[in-house]
Amino acid sequence: MRNNAVTIQDVAAHAGVSAMTVSRVLNNPSQVAPETRKRIEQTIEELGYFPNALARGLLTGRTETLGLIVGDITNPYCTALASGAEEVAHRNGYSLVLGNIGNSAEKANRLVETLVRNRVDGLLINAGPRDIFKMLMKRKYPVVIIGPEFKGIQTDFVTGDNFYGVQVLTQHLLNLGHQRIALLNGPKDDSEAIQRERGYLQTLAEHDITPEPEWIVEGTYWRGGGDQPSARLLGLPPSHRPTAIIASNNFLALSVIEAVRDARLRIPEDIALVGFDDFELASIIYPFLTVIAQPVRTYGVQAAQLLIDRLNNPEKWQPSRLVFTPELIVRISCGAKLQRTVISS
Amino acid sequence: MRNNAVTIQDVAAHAGVSAMTVSRVLNNPSQVAPETRKRIEQTIEELGYFPNALARGLLTGRTETLGLIVGDITNPYCTALASGAEEVAHRNGYSLVLGNIGNSAEKANRLVETLVRNRVDGLLINAGPRDIFKMLMKRKYPVVIIGPEFKGIQTDFVTGDNFYGVQVLTQHLLNLGHQRIALLNGPKDDSEAIQRERGYLQTLAEHDITPEPEWIVEGTYWRGGGDQPSARLLGLPPSHRPTAIIASNNFLALSVIEAVRDARLRIPEDIALVGFDDFELASIIYPFLTVIAQPVRTYGVQAAQLLIDRLNNPEKWQPSRLVFTPELIVRISCGAKLQRTVISS
DNA sequence: TTGTAAGCGTTATCAA
DNA sequence: TTGATAACGCTTACAA
Numbered sequence: 001m002r003n004n005a006v007t008i009q010d011v012a013a014h015a016g017v018s019a020m021t022v023s024r025v026l027n028n029p030s031q032v033a034p035e036t037r038k039r040i041e042q043t044i045e046e047l048g049y050f051p052n053a054l055a056r057g058l059l060t061g062r063t064e065t066l067g068l069i070v071g072d073i074t075n076p077y078c079t080a081l082a083s084g085a086e087e088v089a090h091r092n093g094y095s096l097v098l099g100n101i102g103n104s105a106e107k108a109n110r111l112v113e114t115l116v117r118n119r120v121d122g123l124l125i126n127a128g129p130r131d132i133f134k135m136l137m138k139r140k141y142p143v144v145i146i147g148p149e150f151k152g153i154q155t156d157f158v159t160g161d162n163f164y165g166v167q168v169l170t171q172h173l174l175n176l177g178h179q180r181i182a183l184l185n186g187p188k189d190d191s192e193a194i195q196r197e198r199g200y201l202q203t204l205a206e207h208d209i210t211p212e213p214e215w216i217v218e219g220t221y222w223r224g225g226g227d228q229p230s231a232r233l234l235g236l237p238p239s240h241r242p243t244a245i246i247a248s249n250n251f252l253a254l255s256v257i258e259a260v261r262d263a264r265l266r267i268p269e270d271i272a273l274v275g276f277d278d279f280e281l282a283s284i285i286y287p288f289l290t291v292i293a294q295p296v297r298t299y300g301v302q303a304a305q306l307l308i309d310r311l312n313n314p315e316k317w318q319p320s321r322l323v324f325t326p327e328l329i330v331r332i333s334c335g336a337k338l339q340r341t342v343i344s345s
Numbered sequence: 346m347r348n349n350a351v352t353i354q355d356v357a358a359h360a361g362v363s364a365m366t367v368s369r370v371l372n373n374p375s376q377v378a379p380e381t382r383k384r385i386e387q388t389i390e391e392l393g394y395f396p397n398a399l400a401r402g403l404l405t406g407r408t409e410t411l412g413l414i415v416g417d418i419t420n421p422y423c424t425a426l427a428s429g430a431e432e433v434a435h436r437n438g439y440s441l442v443l444g445n446i447g448n449s450a451e452k453a454n455r456l457v458e459t460l461v462r463n464r465v466d467g468l469l470i471n472a473g474p475r476d477i478f479k480m481l482m483k484r485k486y487p488v489v490i491i492g493p494e495f496k497g498i499q500t501d502f503v504t505g506d507n508f509y510g511v512q513v514l515t516q517h518l519l520n521l522g523h524q525r526i527a528l529l530n531g532p533k534d535d536s537e538a539i540q541r542e543r544g545y546l547q548t549l550a551e552h553d554i555t556p557e558p559e560w561i562v563e564g565t566y567w568r569g570g571g572d573q574p575s576a577r578l579l580g581l582p583p584s585h586r587p588t589a590i591i592a593s594n595n596f597l598a599l600s601v602i603e604a605v606r607d608a609r610l611r612i613p614e615d616i617a618l619v620g621f622d623d624f625e626l627a628s629i630i631y632p633f634l635t636v637i638a639q640p641v642r643t644y645g646v647q648a649a650q651l652l653i654d655r656l657n658n659p660e661k662w663q664p665s666r667l668v669f670t671p672e673l674i675v676r677i678s679c680g681a682k683l684q685r686t687v688i689s690s
Numbered sequence: 691t692t693g694t695a696a697g698c699g700t701t702a703t704c705a706a
Numbered sequence: 707t708t709g710a711t712a713a714c715g716c717t718t719a720c721a722a
Contacts, residue, residue: 005464005484007715018693023717033691048484053462054408055715058399058698065463073431073443074424076626083419086445090452095459098418098443100431107435114440117398118410119350139350139393254629281421282627284599285634352699363709368701378707400699403714 006049015043026051057119065095066307067115068300069108071127072222073100075251077277077296078126081146084300085124092308094121103222105129116141122307124300127221142310144303148191156310157321158303162192162276165292165326166199166246169274172290172328173244174207176335178272182215182233182242184226184252193218196248196276215242219252226255234263234271244334247275253289268335278329290334292326299324351394360388371396402464410440411652412460413645414453416472417567418445420596422622422641423471426491429645430469437653439466448567450474461486467652469645472566487655489648493536501655502666503648507537507621510637510671511544511591514619517635517673518589519552521680523617527560527578527587529571529597538563541593541621560587564597571600579608579616589679592620598634613680623674635679637671644669 012019017036024032025040032040043049057063066089070078082098089096097120099111108128112135115123122142125133133153136143144156166183173181183200186193197216204211217233219226226247233242233256247253253275260267267273278293302322310317330336357364362381369377370385377385388394402408411434415423427443434441442465444456453473457480460468467487470478478498481488489501511528518526528545531538542561549556562578564571571592578587578601592598598620605612612618623638647667655662675681 008717009715019716020693021691024692027717031691036691048480050458050461052403052464052715053459054399054403054464055698056717058397058403058700058715059717061698063399074421074428076419076421079419079424082443083445086418087447095442095444095463097440098427099440100428102432113395114398116395118440119397119399135393254626257630279626279630281599281624282630285602285624285627286631288630353701354699364699365701365709366707369708372701376707381707397699400714401701403699403716404701406714 005052006047008049008051011040011043011047011049014047015040061119062121063119064093065097065118065120066122066124066304067097067099067120068124069099069101069111069115069126069128071101072103072251073098074223075221075249076279076281077250077294080280080296081126081300084297085304086300088301088304088308092304094308096304101127103220108132112136121311124303124307142307142314144307146299146303149195150191154319156303156306156319158299158306158324159192159322160294160299160324160326162195163199165276165294166196167203168326168328169246169276169292170200170203172330172334172336173246173272173274174203176244176272178244179209180215180242181209181211181244181246182217183211183246183248184217184219184229184233184256185248186219186221186252188218190221193248200246212240214240219248219255221249221251223251224255226252227259230255230259231262234259234265242271244272244274247273250275250277250279250289250291253291267333268338272335273333276326283331287331288333290331290336291329293329294326295324350397351392353394353396356385356388356392356394359392360385406464407466408464409438410442410463410465411467411469411649412442412444412465413469414444414446414456414460414471414473416446417448417596418443419568420566420594421624421626422595422639425625425641426471426645426648429642430649431645433646433649433653437649439653441649446472448565448570453477457481466656469648469652487652487659489652491644491648494540495536499664501648501651501664503644503651503669504537504667505639505644505669505671507540508544510621510639511541512548513671513673514591514621514637515545515548517675517679517681518591518617518619519548521589521617523589524554525560525587526554526556526589526591527562528556528591528593529562529564529574529578529601530593531564531566531597533563535566538593541591545591557585559585564593564600566594566596568596569600571597572604575600575604576607579604579610587616589617589619592618595620595622595624595634595636598636612678613683617680618678621671628676632676633678635676635681636674638674639671640669 008019008022011022022040025037068085086096101108112132124144126146146158149159185197217229219229245256247256256273260271265271274290276292278291353364353367356367367385370382413430431441446453457477469489471491491503494504562574564574590601592601601618605616610616619635621637623636
């Protein structure tokens with residue numbers, strides 16, 4: 001033992017009672033005589049006793065802990081999620097363990113395994129390879145999936161309406177007169193990316209537009225994950241170059257901004273840019289990016305609530321699916337304001 | 346038991362060995378005959394056995410888990426810290442549990458208590474009331490404090506040179522010709538805020554400037570925590586109003602930006618603004634804020650390393666103190682570029 | 691109102 | 707190379 005911490009036995013001995021009575025003070029105080037209770041409470045204070053949650057969890061089978069797995073903790077999307085989930089967890093007496101996948105699937109596996117080994121009561125998952133979910137489902141592990149959607153996985157989902165979102169974005173660009181619209185999307189196997197590509201293609205099709213194949217490029221949702229595809233997009237000969245780009249997440253939009261700068265072009269004058277997921281803080285400094293903003297904090301809140309409800313009433317639980325509608329925030333980068341100015345002058 | 350998970354006994358029975366042999370496969374594979382090992386490994390896979398970390402931790406007294414406590418997870422400062430710490434923890438086989446205090450001291454106490462109850466092997470703490478540290482020291486809990494400094498607390502510290510930082514900021518404003526410089530500081534009892542006020546006063550004193558008392562105002566480090574003091578600063582009659590403001594953290598700078606906007610003034614033309622802690626992502630969109638940037642990710646990396654070294658060699662451990670020098674990044678909000686333009690024209 | 695005994699799932703220790 | 711036994715710190719079930 002590295003920690004030779006005070007145990008319930010120590011407290012019991014000091015207070016002249018049995019361990020059981022101390023345990024009662026901790027869990028069912030009303031069952032203990034007031035004087036005994038006082039004495040024990042004092043001893044606990046005096047000795048600085050902190051119950052060992054491992055021992056308790058081993059016995060009860062519950063750890064009062066939830067796990068949240070996100071793709072990249074430095075992404076404001078993920079912190080908003082975490083902040084919402086944490087609030088609900090905390091309010092319900094749960095701790096929230098935050099796991100960060102970073103950019104590796106192997107890490108995702110290790111992370112989930114660690115959380116399962118530590119017997120967290122349930123899992124909120126925002127990112128991870130499909131296999132993980134299958135494994136967790138086989139175990140009937142309580143899981144809420146936030147963001148992506150998987151067919152055939154019986155569990156709770158909290159998602160945004162990606163099809164609608166990209167539709168709004170595309171339509172917005174069309175309204176501004178753009179015809180050559182590119183999509184800088186997430187990974188091909190990501191269910192959200194798939195939805196977004198569908199919405200993009202359909203909206204264009206409704207306007208009888210067929211985008212060039214080079215206009216649909218694939219990046220990752222991590223910082224810098226859109227650098228190369230952005231450069232490729234901007235490197236197209238001016239006759240083929242898109243006049244507008246839809247970025248599939250906030251970090252991808254950042255890549256576009258940097259690439260446009262490197263190409264010595266300007267947003268929105270030369271290239272219009274719109275994207276998914278807001279940078280709230282950045283927009284206070286300078287409200288620049290036109291985005292479809294998702295109520296991400298709400299995702300966290302609702303997902304945690306769903307999970308806790310399930311834990312409280314396992315027999316009543318039924319898999320549910322919460323879909324939220326994202327909201328268009330028009331700022332500078334799409335060129336709308338610019339155009340209005342041009343028109344009015 | 347809520348989780349009727351597979352146990353080591355189940356694996357042992359299926360493989361026709363004792364639990365002890367399974368345990369050996371898990372922890373000292375070399376001590377087990379290759380064929381037995383193969384068979385057991387297969388059974389583990391087949392049954393989907395995940396060792397119970399609670400049982401193991403109870404026995405070994407180690408959880409292979411570190412706790413990181415931050416003030417506000419939505420602050421990029423904190424995520425940078427977490428990202429650095431997590432990397433090191435992970436690389437050394439530790440999990441990192443992220444705790445978020447939010448804006449309540451009571452929550453900080455509960456959080457630390459939860460982590461101690463769960464017997465995390467050590468704690469990285471970026472924010473919290475002083476009492477907590479005293480309690481942890483009494484327990485000889487391995488703790489690294491990141492950011493604030495406390496006298497008389499025997500533990501590891503990782504900090505930035507706040508005195509130097511504010512000195513650079515103040516000097517920079519003086520060089521730009523400002524004489525009426527305000528300090529929007531953190532809470533009075535925060536050790537970093539104290540250092541910053543000292544550096545500010547001394548630098549001004551060296552230039553024979555005594556700031557008006559109304560120019561030193563107190564906010565909090567949370568989002569919106571500088572709204573009212575900023576408004577107060579800007580509400581001063583123009584003759585008394587500062588021409589430059591130093592914000593003691595990034596969220597305080599945000600408050601200033603909003604207050605200046607509300608007052609229908611401009612940064613930097615009417616009010617110059619500089620601050621502590623960068624918004625890296627925001628600066629890609631628009632490099633606006635002039636700041637003293639701290640190598641925060643490095644704080645996380647170094648702090649985690651310090652903690653893990655201590656855990657690995659408890660007897661060799663000596664409290665150490667790592668101080669990093671922050672770096673001035675000149676952008677728009679201080680007016681330097683503006684001035685240069687004015688001069689050259 | 692309080693206490694005793696057993697056991698949660700592991701691993702340390704000693705024995706075979 | 708493998709196994710039996712005890713113990714980690716706590717709570718459930720039962721008894722006093």
